[in-house]
Amino acid sequence: MVRLSPLNLLRAIGIAVAVAALTALIALTVSYLIFPVTGLEVQGARMFPEREAWEALPDYASLPSLNTLVLERNIEANPWVKGAEVLKDWKSGIVTVKVEERRAVLEGDLGGRRIVLAADGTELPGLGGAGLTRLGLDETQLEEILAVVEVLNRNGVVLDSVDEVGAEGTETTVEGYRVLFAGSVGDEQARALKVLMEKHPDATYFDLRSPDRVVVGAESSDG
Secondary structure, three states: OOOOOHHHHHHHHHHHHHHHHHHHHHHHHHHHHHOEOOEEEEEOOOOOOHHHHHHHOOOOOEOOOOOHHHHHHHHHOOOOEEEEEEEEOOOOOEEEEEEEEOOEEEEEEEOOEEEEEEOOOOEOOOOOOOOOOEEEEOHHHHHHHHHHHHHHHHOOOOEEEEEEEEOOEEEEEEOOEEEEEOOOOOHHHHHHHHHHHHHOOOOOOEEOOOOOOOEEOOOOEEO
């Protein structure tokens, strides 16, 4: 067994590291020359600026070296982006970014601070073109609204906007219908609401203010 002196050992390690680095550089260079990223296309974005997708793309990116998961996470760091999917086209070299954006559903004045929220509670930098009524809110009202929205989302019911908050409860627009609630809303109520909106397309409103009940329109028929 041959023992290397500390100096020779360091030299051998240095050579191995240099060879590994050179090999990696050659591999990256070859992949860039053969499969370069020739362009980037962003689909589904209205508020998310395309330049941010370009900025998230590594310099001299190639299709083999491009980590799509990392790029998706970087794009999703923008508050407007609810989800992103990155696709590679190996024939053209174009990278496509499919973006699902958040929508503003609530504009509020919270203790003198303006807030704009998406349905999942994410704070947005602006309205994004949404025509919302600015509401005066306190922390308790905001928590109540977000809790109800979470229940609606969990049961496949889409909130369009929060329109009014008062002593009698909160008035919202849900999938185009006027929906009222106060306090908490249960999962069964949310599921019943979804069914009743389909059964009563001409209803003027749906009232969830009574526990475990959904009242439909002016006729006060129970669901």
